[in-house]
Every structure is written in C-alpha cells, then in structure tokens.
Amino acid sequence: MTWSILKFTGEEIIGLAVNIEKAGKTFYEKALNKVDDADAREMFSYLAREEEKHMAAFEKLGAKLAKEVVPNESYVGEYGDYLKSIIDTHVFNQNNVDDLVKDIKTFREALAIAFRFEKDSIIIFQEFLSSVDSTGKEIIGELIAEEKEHIKKISKLNRIS
Secondary structure: OOOOOOOEEEHHHHHHHHHHHHHHHHHHHHHHOOOOOOOOOOHHHHHHHHHHHHHHHHHHHHHHOOOEOOOOOOOHHHHHHHHHHHHHHOOHHHHOHHHHHHHHHHHHHHHHHHHHHHHHHHHHHHHHHHHHHHHHHHHHHHHHHHHHHHHHHHHHHHHHO
C-alpha cells in the first residue's frame, strides 16, 4: 500500500485520511484475532469502531476543504517534500497490514504497532490543520484528541499486561 499527495487538493487530503483510517480499522480487526488477552481483544474491537467513525468524519469534512491548498514554503516543493516524508514513513504506508498482522507473535507486538499507527496518524492529521477553515480545524482537532486518547489506552494496557 502506498499513499501520496501530489497537488494538495482537499480531495487528496481527505482520500489520504480515509485510507489511513481504513488501514487502521483493518489492522485492529485482524489483530483482534491474533491476541488471546480479553482486554486487548476488547480494546482492538473498540479501536476498529473508532476508525470507522473517523472515516465518516473525514468524508463529511471533505466538502469543507479548499479545492487547492497553497502551502507557505521557503522554496517551491518544500512543504510537499516534508509531507511526502511523513506520509512515506507512516507504519501502514511502509508495510502491508496483512503482513504486519501475520508477523505478530505477542500481545506486546500488536500493541506496539497500534501505538505507532496512532502516533503516525496524529502527525499527519496535525498537518491537515493548515488546510482547513475553522470548522475543519475543530473537526480535525477532535479527531486528533481521540487519537491521543487511543494512545493513552494502548499505553495503559501495555503497562498493566
């Protein structure tokens, strides 16, 4: 799976965000079957439902995004280079979800991937804040806050297990 943004259009940004959330949902649904711990299974099920809600929120936001984003940059292509770097290093852009899940041997490995997914997603979503109006900022801000809560839940489960 490879994601990219070429022209910084609202449509591209929303498409990327939906693909990120879809990959997360797929990971959580598949990881659910790789762990025996009841708390982890419950959490992965919850997180899969959350990613589904986030996909819908991003699709709703799509109509509110500017047709083309004009980034503030010191040289042509600077922002594109930066955004490409963070997109290219997202855990589910570098790795096929099925391959990641197949290689999970322990509960902690599943949690580590979940943690990285949420963290990588927050970094990308924070970049989207500069591409939206105040309503969009509010929606993306709420989604980022939810992703941060997911990180806390994953970290807590990792500590107590």
